[in-house]
Amino acid sequence: MSGPQASxxxxxxxxxxxxxxxxxxxxxxxxxxxxxFTQALLARHVDRAAWxxxxxxxxxxxxxxxxxxxxxxxxxxxxxxAQLVVSMHCTGLSLADRxxxxxxxxxxxxxxxxxxxxxxxxxxxxxxxxxxxAGCQPPDVAGLRLLLDRQRRIHGANSYLTGLxxxxxxxxxxxxxxxxxxxxxxxxxxxxRTDLFGPExxxxxxxxxxxxRALLTQADVTEDVQARRGLARHALAVIxxxxxxxxxxxxxxxxxxxxxxxxxxxxxxxxxxxxRARAVLEHVLTFDAARDGQKDLYAIGQTHLLLARVHAAQGxxxxxxxxxxxxxxxxxxxxxxxxxxxxxxxxxxxxxxG
Amino acid sequence: MPSITRExxxxxxxxxxxxxxxxxxxxxxxxxxxxxxxxxxxxxxxxRPGERPSQPPVQVPGLLDEVAxxxxxxxxxPVYKRWRSRPxxxxxxxxxxxxxxxxxxxxxxxxxxxxxxWPYRAGVLEVAGAFSMTDVEVLTAYLRALAAWACxxxxxxxxxxxxxxxxxxxxxEVFAAGDAARASRLAxxxxxxxxxxxxxxxxxxxxxxxxxxxxxxxxxxxxxxxADRVHYSxxxxxxxxxxxxxxxxxxxxxxCRLLLASLDELRLLLTxxxxxxxxxxx
Numbered sequence: 001m002s003g004p005q006a007s008x009x010x011x012x013x014x015x016x017x018x019x020x021x022x023x024x025x026x027x028x029x030x031x032x033x034x035x036x037f038t039q040a041l042l043a044r045h046v047d048r049a050a051w052x053x054x055x056x057x058x059x060x061x062x063x064x065x066x067x068x069x070x071x072x073x074x075x076x077x078x079x080x081x082a083q084l085v086v087s088m089h090c091t092g093l094s095l096a097d098r099x100x101x102x103x104x105x106x107x108x109x110x111x112x113x114x115x116x117x118x119x120x121x122x123x124x125x126x127x128x129x130x131x132x133x134a135g136c137q138p139p140d141v142a143g144l145r146l147l148l149d150r151q152r153r154i155h156g157a158n159s160y161l162t163g164l165x166x167x168x169x170x171x172x173x174x175x176x177x178x179x180x181x182x183x184x185x186x187x188x189x190x191x192x193r194t195d196l197f198g199p200e201x202x203x204x205x206x207x208x209x210x211x212x213r214a215l216l217t218q219a220d221v222t223e224d225v226q227a228r229r230g231l232a233r234h235a236l237a238v239i240x241x242x243x244x245x246x247x248x249x250x251x252x253x254x255x256x257x258x259x260x261x262x263x264x265x266x267x268x269x270x271x272x273x274x275x276r277a278r279a280v281l282e283h284v285l286t287f288d289a290a291r292d293g294q295k296d297l298y299a300i301g302q303t304h305l306l307l308a309r310v311h312a313a314q315g316x317x318x319x320x321x322x323x324x325x326x327x328x329x330x331x332x333x334x335x336x337x338x339x340x341x342x343x344x345x346x347x348x349x350x351x352x353x354g
Numbered sequence: 355m356p357s358i359t360r361e362x363x364x365x366x367x368x369x370x371x372x373x374x375x376x377x378x379x380x381x382x383x384x385x386x387x388x389x390x391x392x393x394x395x396x397x398x399x400x401x402r403p404g405e406r407p408s409q410p411p412v413q414v415p416g417l418l419d420e421v422a423x424x425x426x427x428x429x430x431x432p433v434y435k436r437w438r439s440r441p442x443x444x445x446x447x448x449x450x451x452x453x454x455x456x457x458x459x460x461x462x463x464x465x466x467x468x469x470x471x472w473p474y475r476a477g478v479l480e481v482a483g484a485f486s487m488t489d490v491e492v493l494t495a496y497l498r499a500l501a502a503w504a505c506x507x508x509x510x511x512x513x514x515x516x517x518x519x520x521x522x523x524x525x526x527e528v529f530a531a532g533d534a535a536r537a538s539r540l541a542x543x544x545x546x547x548x549x550x551x552x553x554x555x556x557x558x559x560x561x562x563x564x565x566x567x568x569x570x571x572x573x574x575x576x577x578x579x580x581a582d583r584v585h586y587s588x589x590x591x592x593x594x595x596x597x598x599x600x601x602x603x604x605x606x607x608x609x610c611r612l613l614l615a616s617l618d619e620l621r622l623l624l625t626x627x628x629x630x631x632x633x634x635x636x
Contacts, residue, residue, distance in 0.1 A: 008473045014593045018559055019495035023485055037484060053520025076506065155556035156407060162556070196554075202564040249567055280617060286616060 013077045016041060020084055028091060035088045036060070045333050056101065057089035061283050065233045075119045079109060084128060095134045096335045102130040118154050121147065125165050134173045135338045139172035156307040158192055160203070167207050170214065179218035186211035201247045202256075209260055212238045232270035240265045253287040255296060261287075262303055269310055276286050278310045298340075301330030305340060308347050358489045359482045361528045363455075367449065367521035371472060374446035379436075384428040386433055387466045389424040393417075394509035409508050411516040411554045417459050434492040449520075467519035470507050475525075490574045491542075493529050494563060497547050501562035504551035511548050518548045525594075536573055543569045614623070 020038050024031075042051075045057040052058050071222060086105050090098040106127045125147055148169055151162040166189050174182035186207055193204040212235045219231035222244040239260055244259040261284045270276035284303050288296070304327035311320035328344040335341060362368065374380060395414045418437070422430040437448050437458035449468060450461035478495045481487070487495065488618060500518055504511040511517070523541045530537035543566040550562040595601050603612065623629060 008471075010506075011470070011503070012480070014506065015474035016475075016481050017477070018498035018502055019478045019481035019487070019492075021560070022495045022500065023481070034485065037481075053493065099479025131525040151556075155554075159556040160554050160558065160561050192408075197565065200568060202567065203561055205519040249571055282615060282619070286612060289612070342379050 004310065007334050010077045013045065013081055014104045015333070017077070017084055024084070024088060025300070031088065031091075031291050035085075037195040038085050038088060042078075042085050043349065045078050046082065051093050051108065056108060057085055059085075075113060075117065079119050079123055082109070083123070090130075093283045093335045096338075099127075099131045099134050099136055102127045121150055121154065122161060125151070125161070125168065128165075132168055135175065135335050135340075137175070137337070139175040141169070141172045141176060144169040160196075163189060163193060163196075163203070164208075167210060169212060174214045174217055179221070181218060182209060182214040183218060186214055193239065198239075200249065202249065205242050205245055205249075205256075208238050209256070209263065210241050211235075212242065212260070212263050212267075216263060216270070219270050226323070228270060232267045236264065236271065239267060244354055253290060255299075258284050258287045259299060262306065265306055265310070269306065269313070274310055274314050278307065278314070281310065297330055298334040301327050301344070302333060302340060304330065304342050308344075308351075310349065317351060318353075321348065324348045324351055358528065360485075362479060362492075362525060365521070365524050365528060367468060367524055370447070370449050371468070373558060374449075376413050377446035380544075383436060383465070383469075385425055386421050386462070387434070387469055389421045390417075390462075390466050391507075391510070393420055394418055395407050397509045397512075407555060409512045409555060411514050412512045413514045418462060419437050423463075434458050437465070442588065443530065456593075463515070464520045465514050465525075467510060467513070468521045469504045469521045470510055471500070472523070474503045475521075489529065490570070493570060493574075496525065496529075497544060497566065498559040498563045500544060501547050501551055501557070501623055502558035504548045505557070505559065506553065508552065512552055516549075517550065539573060540568060 006351055020034065020041075023034050037056065039059050040062065043062050045061070048059045048061070049147060052316045063343055066069055076108075082105060086101055090101055093269040104306070106123060109123055115251070128144055128147060133160055139350040143166065148162065148165045151159070151165045155161050166185065170189065172349045173179075173185065185277035190204060190207045190211055193201065215231050215235035215238070219228045219235065220304060222228045222231060243257065243260045244253065246260055248258055259281050265277040265280040265284065268280065281303055285300070285307075288300050288303065306321045308327055311317075313324060328341065328348050331338065331341040331344050374383070393414060393584050394412065397414070399409045400405050419430050419432045425433070428431065431605075437450075439448070439450075439452045439456065439461075450456045450462045455491045475496070478492065478499045481490045483497065500509050500522065504518075519617045522544045526540035526544060527537040530540055546566050547562045550565045551557050558633070594604055
């Protein structure tokens with residue numbers, strides 16, 4: 001394939017990948033043809049046999065031999081498309097099973113790209129994020145620091161990608177129990193993103209949402225009542241801003257708007273406003289069910305866990321037990337060894353004992 | 355195929371592209387665009403360690419002369435004649451049309467950007483046609499693809515006049531369905547997407563689109579108010595429950611429990627002083 005032809009094929013794949021990425025947000029029930037289309041597109045541009053042998057989502061044999069565009073495309077086009085194939089495949093898996101597939105993808109491209117290729121480094125950051133999402137223990141703080149250093153050298157300290165990795169590092173700190181450090185790093189990152197992209201850019205909102213989560217986690221383990229309430233109030237102020245912006249940008253029933261409502265309920269629980277916390281959580285469950293619920297079962301489990309805590313605090317033991325059982329069932333299936341699953345089992349045991 | 359896709363397939367630029375691409379001399383044009391890519395490689399901004407390598411606007415003095423030199427032409431004439439306002443009858447007309455005020459260099463730059471972006475646009479339209487994407491989905495994908503083009507062709511996007519290819523404004527008019535004010539806002543959004551990438555080349559297409567998400571959402575917001583939507587849905591469900599021989603087929607026990615809880619809560623909220631000060635909503 002000549003230069004212009006390669007460039008044209010690459011552009012087509014890039015455009016199609018972005019369009020397929022938009023469609024990824026559609027309900028899962030409508031997705032099988034989409035996944036098939038995406039896999040068939042990738043099958044034309046990677047070594048299909050090597051891909052399938054690597055244990056990645058199996059690619060079909062191309063139905064028609066493409067006229068001349070089967071030679072390698074620029075890395076960025078293929079890697080982005082491959083990420084999309086894996087991302088679509090992973091929505092059907094439990095959170096705990098996803099990092100394995102992402103690690104296979106990383107390994108597949110590590111064998112084919114130079115170590116210093118920025119596309120490979122970006123892929124590594126994505127894989128790290130998937131491990132964090134799955135709550136893999138122990139969090140790879142050292143690996144993320146190394147990645148952050150490389151991103152900083154390639155893209156600059158305050159670039160978009162460097163900022164994403166910095167936020168992932170903060171998540172790793174939180175998962176490692178270093179809550180204050182996580183919150184401080186996220187406060188700083190939120191300031192930087194607000195300056196660069198504005199207060200309502202979704203990436204700024206993600207950081208502020210992560211900050212709220214770090215504050216809530218810290219509040220949960222803080223024994224001093226005043227300190228706990230202070231952290232919860234701080235979190236609630238951040239959450240309210242994020243919720244309003246997300247409702248406007250994505251709609252109140254979108255997944256990320258629902259997530260911030262769950263954090264809101266958590267803050268209200270810590271502040272003792274139990275009726276409002278319960279009402280917010282009931283809405284969260286309704287929105288998750290309406291969206292089809294399958295994409296983020298783990299989030300639904302978290303909602304049940306919080307509802308169990310709220311009902312228990314209100315003295316509604318049967319309701320608390322019912323929600324705790326649901327939480328235990330869902331969270332144990334998603335991440336059996338995770339902290340949330342352990343917490344759900346603990347609450348079930350306490351409530352059952354009476 | 356959604357109607358927006360059909361309309362995008364029939365714009366002035368789309369028709370020009372098909373005609374020009376089928377022309378025998380197209381390959382010569384492609385060679386010139388290829389030479390431009392090589393020339394622009396030297397203009398990629400370099401950053402000091404630790405700084406964001408923003409890409410400033412690129413200006414290449416004597417651009418067409420330079421293209422001719424890169425292609426080892428003896429004179430610049432073979433390049434110039436392709437982008438003059440009046441090409442000879444054998445060649446495809448230039449995209450910029452016969453306007454004398456548009457110089458050959460400016461016409462060349464317009465076409466280079468359009469031709470570079472066209473496959474990205476085609477990739478979006480292919481998927482849009484295959485999956486009946488809604489207008490807002492196609493627009494979102496289009497702007498993300500535009501950002502991907504800018505990421506992949508940073509110096510071309512920065513080539514003065516820095517910004518999106520000229521065909522993008524025309525496409526935004528299609529998305530705006532004849533509303534000039536809306537088209538102008540969408541064109542502004544497309545420029546912002548490209549500028550975001552030029553400011554921070556590490557930006558992802560989704561990140562760049564997110565810079566204008568609010569604008570897009572506002573332009574495509576459904577005019578129906580949420581209370582009206584709920585009212586219609588409740589009325590429709592009631593109507594169907596009344597007529598359905600087996601109502602349980604419409605609503606199972608769990609849905610029934612959830613709906614009752616939501617309606618109880620809604621009743622409390624609607625009859626509260628804040629919503630209905632006279633208490634008359636209930």
